[in-house]
Amino acid sequence: MIEVENLTKHYGPRRAINNLSFQIAQGEVVGFLGPNGAGKSTTLNILSCILPASSGTARIMGHDTFEHSLEIRKKIGYLPETPPLYQDMNVRDYLKFAAQVRGVSGKQITSAVERVIGKCSLADVSHRIIGRLSKGYQQRVGLAQAMVHDPDILILDEPTVGLDPIQIIEIRKLIQELAASHTIILSSHILPEITQICQRVIIINEGEIAAVDSLEGLTASLRKSERLSLTLRNSGDQVEEKLKSLQQVLSVLPEENNRFLLECELNSNLQDEIARLALDNKWGLVEIKPLSMTLEDIFLKLTIEEKDVTV
Amino acid sequence: MRNAWVIAKRDLGSFFNSPIFYVVTTVFLVIYSFIFFQILNFFSFQSLQAGQAQAMGMSLNLNEMVIEPSLQNMSVILLLIIPIITMRSFADEKKMKTFRLLLSSPIHLKEIILGKFLACMGVVTLMILISSYSVGFLFLLGEPEVGPIVTGYLGVILMAGCFVSAGIFASSLTDNQIIASVLTFGFSLFMWIIGWGAQAAGPVTGQILQYLSIVDHLDHFLKGLVETSDLVYYLSFMLFSLFLCHRVLDSNRWR
Numbered sequence: 244m245i246e247v248e249n250l251t252k253h254y255g256p257r258r259a260i261n262n263l264s265f266q267i268a269q270g271e272v273v274g275f276l277g278p279n280g281a282g283k284s285t286t287l288n289i290l291s292c293i294l295p296a297s298s299g300t301a302r303i304m305g306h307d308t309f310e311h312s313l314e315i316r317k318k319i320g321y322l323p324e325t326p327p328l329y330q331d332m333n334v335r336d337y338l339k340f341a342a343q344v345r346g347v348s349g350k351q352i353t354s355a356v357e358r359v360i361g362k363c364s365l366a367d368v369s370h371r372i373i374g375r376l377s378k379g380y381q382q383r384v385g386l387a388q389a390m391v392h393d394p395d396i397l398i399l400d401e402p403t404v405g406l407d408p409i410q411i412i413e414i415r416k417l418i419q420e421l422a423a424s425h426t427i428i429l430s431s432h433i434l435p436e437i438t439q440i441c442q443r444v445i446i447i448n449e450g451e452i453a454a455v456d457s458l459e460g461l462t463a464s465l466r467k468s469e470r471l472s473l474t475l476r477n478s479g480d481q482v483e484e485k486l487k488s489l490q491q492v493l494s495v496l497p498e499e500n501n502r503f504l505l506e507c508e509l510n511s512n513l514q515d516e517i518a519r520l521a522l523d524n525k526w527g528l529v530e531i532k533p534l535s536m537t538l539e540d541i542f543l544k545l546t547i548e549e550k551d552v553t554v
Numbered sequence: 555m556r557n558a559w560v561i562a563k564r565d566l567g568s569f570f571n572s573p574i575f576y577v578v579t580t581v582f583l584v585i586y587s588f589i590f591f592q593i594l595n596f597f598s599f600q601s602l603q604a605g606q607a608q609a610m611g612m613s614l615n616l617n618e619m620v621i622e623p624s625l626q627n628m629s630v631i632l633l634l635i636i637p638i639i640t641m642r643s644f645a646d647e648k649k650m651k652t653f654r655l656l657l658s659s660p661i662h663l664k665e666i667i668l669g670k671f672l673a674c675m676g677v678v679t680l681m682i683l684i685s686s687y688s689v690g691f692l693f694l695l696g697e698p699e700v701g702p703i704v705t706g707y708l709g710v711i712l713m714a715g716c717f718v719s720a721g722i723f724a725s726s727l728t729d730n731q732i733i734a735s736v737l738t739f740g741f742s743l744f745m746w747i748i749g750w751g752a753q754a755a756g757p758v759t760g761q762i763l764q765y766l767s768i769v770d771h772l773d774h775f776l777k778g779l780v781e782t783s784d785l786v787y788y789l790s791f792m793l794f795s796l797f798l799c800h801r802v803l804d805s806n807r808w809r
Contacts, residue, residue, distance in 0.1 A: 291658045292657075292658060293654060293657045293658055293807065294807055295807060295808060313660045313662075314660075316658060316659055316660040317660045319658070321654070321658040323651060323654045325651040326651075327650075327651055327652040327653070327654045327655035328650075328652065329564070329568065329650070329652055330650065331568055331571050331572060332564075332567070332568070332571075336567070340560065340564050341655060343557075343560040344557065344560060344561070344655065344656060344659040344661055345659050345660065346659070346660045346661075388655065
């Protein structure tokens with residue numbers, strides 16, 4: 244449904260994105276993950292036909308986003324990072340205007356507006372001035388604006404930024420509901436959000452794609468080893484060497500307060516042997532704890548320390 | 555075209571919802587009315603004198619002595635006031651990030667610009683029409699000629715159209731409304747006084763400067779003359795400004 248090939252965008256001398264290529268199939272919910280300034284918004288702007296790319300192509304449903312942008316714009320709903328709300332209009336009038344400019348035909352405007360008011364739970368505030376609504380409601384109006392013309396694709400740029408936790412949960416729920424019937428691309432620099440909503444993640448860093456995979460795939464591909472944390476009361480010189488002498492231990496990294504980070508082969512279950520070693524040598528075992536790799540680690544690893552995989 | 559109207563309608567709604575429109579219209583009407591009644595007062599004083607000296611009576615004319623100077627003064631007030639009306643057009647959309655709604659919608663940039671232009675023209679035309687109560691007043695007192703009044707108002711509206719189009723262009727250059735209004739005022743005033751350079755310049759350049767002057771073309775309309783060259787001047791002024799606006803907004807996307 245969406246095909247992006249070698250997409251590059253320069254702002255003057257600054258390169259915002261470089262050679263991005265990815266595909267998104269119909270019905271997928273894809274998350275763009277990356278630190279601030281990674282090029283997420285730029286990519287989404289190009290997909291929503293607001294910016295032309297410097298080179299490369301982005302095609303949506305077979306149409307080029309630049310050549311046939313009017314065709315595509317009918318089929319996408321876009322929520323920028325700052326929702327494009329006219330502060331002096333009331334919610335219903337605003338959504339009516341959005342429906343008109345987004346190409347909903349005259350007779351269907353009222354029903355389209357009612358539909359999104361219902362979907363985004365805006366009925367209580369539909370006669371209020373947008374500028375006086377809370378940030379959470381404004382964000383919902385922003386979402387409503389993006390889907391008023393019932394687009395096939397929703398492009399949401401940081402839909403939960405600046406909201407309080409309850410509002411975040413509400414917006415997420417709403418997006419999850421929409422996921423059933425739409426292709427959704429959303430960007431975020433918040434990991435849990437992506438893990439909860441998206442089926443696939445595109446991690447983008449400094450304008451380049453660091454990884455494209457499903458969440459399980461990402462976790463699996465990066466878990467080439469298991470990590471254990473070992474804490475001891477006493478410590479001797481030979482702790483490191485004795486630990487290293489165990490088969491399946493790949494590396495030992497001493498840390499502060501007699502704490503050691505062990506990297507072992509997958510599924511090696513070394514806890515027993517390490518415990519025995521500690522007892523035999525009277526190290527004074529305090530704790531052995533497996534460290535799982537969170538998405539947070541994956542994110543950091545991919546975006547910051549990609550080359551240095553042995554953390 | 556339908557889209558342009560949708561945008562114009564929203565902008566008009568926004569004008570009528572905000573105090574700016576009411577303040578600007580009030581200021582405009584108060585100043586215009588003051589000037590109008592000063593002129594009328596002077597006229598009645600003159601006609602009183604003319605009544606005593608019969609020979610002067612021939613040159614007294616409501617069109618020439620009241621309506622023409624009133625409209626000339628009105629065009630000066632418009633020069634001062636239109637930048638305030640046009641400054642929001644694009645600057646505000648950009649500042650409030652609402653422009654992205656329009657840019658990601660299936661509408662042409664042309665339609666957006668036309669919509670903005672129509673909205674501002676609607677407001678300005680409304681102001682001018684309200685001020686025409688003064689002419690109605692004259693029909694109670696005397697019998698002014700209708701022709702020059704109609705062409706006079708047409709000329710003022712066309713001239714206002716030039717200011718508006720310049721204002722829309724200025725507004726597309728920046729996201730700061732103050733900068734947009736200062737640019738509009740500066741540019742409009744410059745086009746107003748450009749004819750003054752004609753005397754100092756050579757015959758050919760002088761004629762060109764004279765033709766470029768925005769106010770010289772108004773005189774014909776006020777006298778009741780609708781000349782093609784004046785119409786061409788005003789219409790091409792507007793088209794050119796809106797064209798520049800289109801270029802600016804289009805090129806913004808490439809930077």
